[in-house]
Amino acid sequence: MKKLKITIDGKTIEVPENTTVLDAAKMADIAIPTLCHHPKLTPFGGCRLCIVEIKGIPRPVTSCTTPVSEGMEVTTSNPQIEDLRKTVLELILSDHPNDCMVCEKAGDCTLQELAYFYGIRENRFAGERRIYEKKDGNPFIERDMEKCILCGRCVKVCDEVQGVGAIDFTYRGFKSKICPPYEKDLDCEFCGQCVAVCPTGALTGKQWTMKGRQMGVKEVDTVCSYCGTGCNITLHVKDNTVVRVTSKEDTWHEGWLCIKGRFGYTFINSPDRLKRPLIRTAPEGQSSPDPLSLFKEASWNEAFDLIASKLSGIKSKHGADAIGGLSSARCTNEENYIFQKFIRAAVGTNNVDHCARL
Amino acid sequence: MNKNITIQVCMGTGGIAAGGSEVLAAFESLMREKNIPAEFKKECSMHKVGCRGLCAKDVLVDIITDDRRTIYQYIKPEMVERIIDEHVVGGNPVSEWEVAEDYHKFHEKQVKVVLSDCGNIDPEDINAYIAVDGYKAVEKVFASMTPEEVIDIMKKSGLRGRGGAGFPTGVKWEACRKAEAGQKYIICNADEGDPGAFMDRAVIEGNPHAVIEGMVVGAYAIGASKGYVYIRAEYPLAVERLKKAIKDARERGFIGKNILGKGFDFDIKIKLGAGAFVCGEETALIASIEGQRGMPRAKPPFPVHRGLWGKPTVINNVETLANIPYIIKKGHEWFSSYGTEKSKGTKVFALTGKIKNSGLIEVPMGITLKEIIYDIGGGIENGKALKAVQTGGPSGGCITTDMLDITMDYESLARVGSIVGSGGMIVLDEDDCMVNVAKYFLQFTQSESCGKCVPCRIGTKRLLEIMDRITKGAGRQGDIELLEKLSSDIKAASLCGLGQTAPNPVLSTIKYFREEYDAHLQGKCPAKACREMLTYHIIEEFCKGCGACLRACPAGAITGEKKKPHKIAPEICIKCGACFDVCKFKAVGKE
Numbered sequence: 035m036k037k038l039k040i041t042i043d044g045k046t047i048e049v050p051e052n053t054t055v056l057d058a059a060k061m062a063d064i065a066i067p068t069l070c071h072h073p074k075l076t077p078f079g080g081c082r083l084c085i086v087e088i089k090g091i092p093r094p095v096t097s098c099t100t101p102v103s104e105g106m107e108v109t110t111s112n113p114q115i116e117d118l119r120k121t122v123l124e125l126i127l128s129d130h131p132n133d134c135m136v137c138e139k140a141g142d143c144t145l146q147e148l149a150y151f152y153g154i155r156e157n158r159f160a161g162e163r164r165i166y167e168k169k170d171g172n173p174f175i176e177r178d179m180e181k182c183i184l185c186g187r188c189v190k191v192c193d194e195v196q197g198v199g200a201i202d203f204t205y206r207g208f209k210s211k212i213c214p215p216y217e218k219d220l221d222c223e224f225c226g227q228c229v230a231v232c233p234t235g236a237l238t239g240k241q242w243t244m245k246g247r248q249m250g251v252k253e254v255d256t257v258c259s260y261c262g263t264g265c266n267i268t269l270h271v272k273d274n275t276v277v278r279v280t281s282k283e284d285t286w287h288e289g290w291l292c293i294k295g296r297f298g299y300t301f302i303n304s305p306d307r308l309k310r311p312l313i314r315t316a317p318e319g320q321s322s323p324d325p326l327s328l329f330k331e332a333s334w335n336e337a338f339d340l341i342a343s344k345l346s347g348i349k350s351k352h353g354a355d356a357i358g359g360l361s362s363a364r365c366t367n368e369e370n371y372i373f374q375k376f377i378r379a380a381v382g383t384n385n386v387d388h389c390a391r392l
Numbered sequence: 393m394n395k396n397i398t399i400q401v402c403m404g405t406g407g408i409a410a411g412g413s414e415v416l417a418a419f420e421s422l423m424r425e426k427n428i429p430a431e432f433k434k435e436c437s438m439h440k441v442g443c444r445g446l447c448a449k450d451v452l453v454d455i456i457t458d459d460r461r462t463i464y465q466y467i468k469p470e471m472v473e474r475i476i477d478e479h480v481v482g483g484n485p486v487s488e489w490e491v492a493e494d495y496h497k498f499h500e501k502q503v504k505v506v507l508s509d510c511g512n513i514d515p516e517d518i519n520a521y522i523a524v525d526g527y528k529a530v531e532k533v534f535a536s537m538t539p540e541e542v543i544d545i546m547k548k549s550g551l552r553g554r555g556g557a558g559f560p561t562g563v564k565w566e567a568c569r570k571a572e573a574g575q576k577y578i579i580c581n582a583d584e585g586d587p588g589a590f591m592d593r594a595v596i597e598g599n600p601h602a603v604i605e606g607m608v609v610g611a612y613a614i615g616a617s618k619g620y621v622y623i624r625a626e627y628p629l630a631v632e633r634l635k636k637a638i639k640d641a642r643e644r645g646f647i648g649k650n651i652l653g654k655g656f657d658f659d660i661k662i663k664l665g666a667g668a669f670v671c672g673e674e675t676a677l678i679a680s681i682e683g684q685r686g687m688p689r690a691k692p693p694f695p696v697h698r699g700l701w702g703k704p705t706v707i708n709n710v711e712t713l714a715n716i717p718y719i720i721k722k723g724h725e726w727f728s729s730y731g732t733e734k735s736k737g738t739k740v741f742a743l744t745g746k747i748k749n750s751g752l753i754e755v756p757m758g759i760t761l762k763e764i765i766y767d768i769g770g771g772i773e774n775g776k777a778l779k780a781v782q783t784g785g786p787s788g789g790c791i792t793t794d795m796l797d798i799t800m801d802y803e804s805l806a807r808v809g810s811i812v813g814s815g816g817m818i819v820l821d822e823d824d825c826m827v828n829v830a831k832y833f834l835q836f837t838q839s840e841s842c843g844k845c846v847p848c849r850i851g852t853k854r855l856l857e858i859m860d861r862i863t864k865g866a867g868r869q870g871d872i873e874l875l876e877k878l879s880s881d882i883k884a885a886s887l888c889g890l891g892q893t894a895p896n897p898v899l900s901t902i903k904y905f906r907e908e909y910d911a912h913l914q915g916k917c918p919a920k921a922c923r924e925m926l927t928y929h930i931i932e933e934f935c936k937g938c939g940a941c942l943r944a945c946p947a948g949a950i951t952g953e954k955k956k957p958h959k960i961a962p963e964i965c966i967k968c969g970a971c972f973d974v975c976k977f978k979a980v981g982k983e
């Protein structure tokens with residue numbers, strides 16, 4: 035690949051062709067503030083925070099959209115650029131609820147962080163704010179569009195990564211807004227990719243509400259147990275309770291999850307969750323409004339003994355081929371291996387299959 | 393009895409609105425029904441023509457006989473019979489209906505290149521275009537020129553884009569020619585979204601084939617096999633004429649497969665836009681053709697390298713393209729003999745506002761503003777005083793009365809903080825409040841901002857809020873400085889031309905009319921145009937107590953007995969001005 039030599043803030047580096055100025059700066063360990071940029075999505079150029087000066091170009095350009103060219107000389111910070119960035123941030127905040135006190139996203143919010151670094155308290159441009167009603171009935175995603183800064187990340191992730199296209203920009207001017215077609219309720223896959231990339235508190239998980247933000251929350255990296263894909267997830271745990279699931283970008287699946295991995299974690303602390311084996315005591319055919327009354331709780335040894343005796347009985351009466359085994363994508367590879375070994379070697383039949391084939 | 397008579401009826405959008413279709417129909421039916429000898433009828437032809445600029449005098453009808461052209465103004469269907477009887481048949485023009493001196497003065501200083509055939513030929517008849525040497529440029533280019541030679545002529549002609557930015561057309565074409573790709577495109581930008589601008593509409597309605605011919609030449613020069621015309625759906629007549637023109641040109645082999653048997657393929661599709669101003673911006677336009685929301689993207693890469701569907705693309709304005717056939721036919725020396733050193737040729741302007749002759753004009757670059765206002769435009773309406781001229785629409789600025797000798801070209805206008813732009817020219821008089829004018833343009837740009845970038849989406853909203861409070865008498869100390877600061881930041885930080893130029897009307901009015909801003913901060917609108925800052929009162933000594941104002945007031949703010957001076961209750965008055973307009977005795981005062 036062709037390499038180009040460029041100078042950023044006096045540092046000369048070589049970067050591959052088609053690198054953006056922003057990425058080149060990253061390679062040179064120079065930080066440029068961004069809001070709308072996301073490394074996995076196509077460049078947008080909307081927030082204007084990443085502006086830099088390039089020698090020979092009369093106006094500031096956005097580093098996230100501009101490809102490098104040979105000999106380019108870039109200045110990422112000077113009083114004029116910082117002044118423009120401050121104006122941009124003030125403008126964003128002039129149309130923002132500034133609700134950090136009670137916002138789900140506080141402490142993990144790019145906008146809040148930038149406002150902090152630029153020390154924005156007073157706002158020269160205070161004025162009308164967009165007021166929207168929160169209305170989505172779905173149980174997963176909270177859309178608080180008053181906090182939306184129209185960075186477009188959610189629109190792009192839904193289109194470019196998820197391939198769904200459930201949301202887009204609507205209206206023009208100050209009234210511009212991200213929403214589903216005809217401003218209907220969100221009705222999509224609820225993968226939550228949009229929630230994951232939103233740099234503000236505009237998109238959050240409904241289940242997260244008032245369960246804890248950053249303080250006292252421990253992060254535990256693990257693997258999602260829903261399916262054989264095995265996405266890496268990070269559990270956010272407070273007081274031994276999972277309050278939120280996220281996934282890191284530097285994982286093999288780039289941090290993208292599905293609805294189950296991202297939102298299907300409440301079973302962990304559910305009182306309905308089965309924690310011990312149950313043996314049915316009621317006769318066949320009998321039912322009850324309280325299903326648990328048909329069973330008695332047992333120890334693992336009791337349960338295994340019962341299974342072993344039943345399987346042996348069937349095998350001696352009808353032969354091993356009367357038995358079949360079906361294993362689950364929610365088991366690890368090792369568990370699945372042991373399961374088929376058990377069916378083949380211990381039970382003695384090849385009748386074994388897996389839900390992933392269905 | 394006359395011989396060889398041609399009757400031309402103006403049927404641009406303006407002409408049709410004034411009743412052009414009915415007038416033409418009246419001519420047709422009366423000529424048929426009237427007892428006129430058949431051999432005479434044979435020598436008589438009649439057809440519609442496009443706009444020739446002075447729409448205020450529509451319906452305009454030309455009767456061309458062997459020896460002279462008679463032009464009638466304000467023609468209604470019921471006037472047609474007399475014209476036929478006395479003039480067409482009788483040979484004596486109806487002189488009292490003829491256009492007057494001002495019509496001729498309106499045209500005297502104009503130079504028509506782009507509009508040379510507009511208003512003279514039937515825009516729906518390809519033969520009419522061919523009869524005035526139409527498609528000769530295509531023939532010439534295909535017969536004897538290489539693409540490089542075409543580009544060379546364009547560069548030498550000095551033609552610059554008429555869509556706003558004034559980029560040299562030849563240079564743009566050359567860059568696209570050099571870009572390597574299997575597929576290239578040429579797009580005609582007919583979005584024309586500036587408020588009050590109708591240059592491109594008139595060109596397409598009046599001579600659509602010139603635009604098509606320009607596109608074919610351009611396609612040949614850059615190596616494009618596909619072209620689009622992006623035109624707003626609000627231009628139904630232009631769309632209809634363009635559709636027919638494309639079909640006719642295809643049938644005649646000027647576009648389509650193997651053009652003129654020279655092995656070059658090029659065809660044109662029409663893409664209707666929904667009328668968003670921002671879709672005139674070239675990258676937003678491309679997004680719109682691709683089926684995306686019309687939002688600009690950052691440049692570089694430029695469309696000549698990565699344009700429509702990622703392929704090298706040239707985008708040219710309607711007027712730019714319509715110049716091209718004439719440049720090819722008459723040569724670059726001819727074209728560059730008009731204009732100034734850096735701005736060649738002519739420019740079409742939409743002259744509107746408080747001017748006597750408002751309409752469409754084509755003038756050589758370098759003409760002075762004074763000539764446009766007083767010679768062509770006939771001066772200011774109703775004997776009022778000229779205050780300023782706004783050029784370049786919502787992206788431009790104003791020119792004051794002490795700069796009337798300024799020449800109309802890219803450089804001079806840029807020097808005073810305005811632009812040629814696409815050609816809007818609004819004349820303002822003493823009754824216009826400059827703060828209010830700037831606010832009007834800002835309202836437009838704010839509501840047309842695509843919403844993508846922060847400085848434009850929120851910045852122009854904040855500008856508008858500040859302007860709004862100033863015009864309502866609620867301006868604060870420091871507001872002017874805040875406007876200046878925010879304007880300059882919006883210009884520097886916005887993504888596309890819309891945001892980068894949206895503050896221009898504000899900056900330019902502050903620069904030249906700061907005292908009006910100051911007066912507003914002091915609670916006075918010098919032009920008495922800002923409604924919220926006015927108070928209405930009745931001047932007792934003039935009031936006859938006729939009660940007209942009392943009846944006109946929608947708020948019931950006026951009381952008084954018959955024949956005694958009336959009174960306005962300021963706390964009820966909603967400042968609508970109805971009393972002021974209705975009083976015959978000038979007894980209503982406003983401050």
Ligand SMILES: Cc1cc2nc3c(=O)[nH]c(=O)nc-3n(C[C@H](O)[C@H](O)[C@H](O)COP(=O)(O)O)c2cc1C
Nearest residue numbers: 553554555581584585672673674708709712889890
């Ligand atoms: C907000 C905005 C609106 C524009 N609208 C138009 C338009 O309506 N028609 C047009 O020809 N150019 C328009 N332009 C300019 C185009 O982006 C482009 O420069 C032009 O079409 C190029 O053609 P030219 O070189 O022949 O002028 C607009 C630009 C901006 C920033």
Ligand code: SF4
Nearest residue numbers: 133134137140143235
């Ligand atoms: S989105 Fe961020 S800046 Fe906005 S209220 Fe929430 S934490 Fe604060």
Ligand code: SF4
Nearest residue numbers: 192222224225226228
């Ligand atoms: S949840 Fe997934 S499918 Fe739904 S809008 Fe967000 S990204 Fe699109």
Ligand code: SF4
Nearest residue numbers: 182183185186188232
């Ligand atoms: S909802 Fe979030 S991700 Fe989507 S545009 Fe708004 S701020 Fe950006």
Ligand code: SF4
Nearest residue numbers: 842844845848888891
């Ligand atoms: S400057 Fe305005 S119109 Fe242009 S991209 Fe930004 S928001 Fe859209």
Ligand code: FES
Nearest residue numbers: 079081082084098
């Ligand atoms: S990060 Fe580049 S414009 Fe937003």
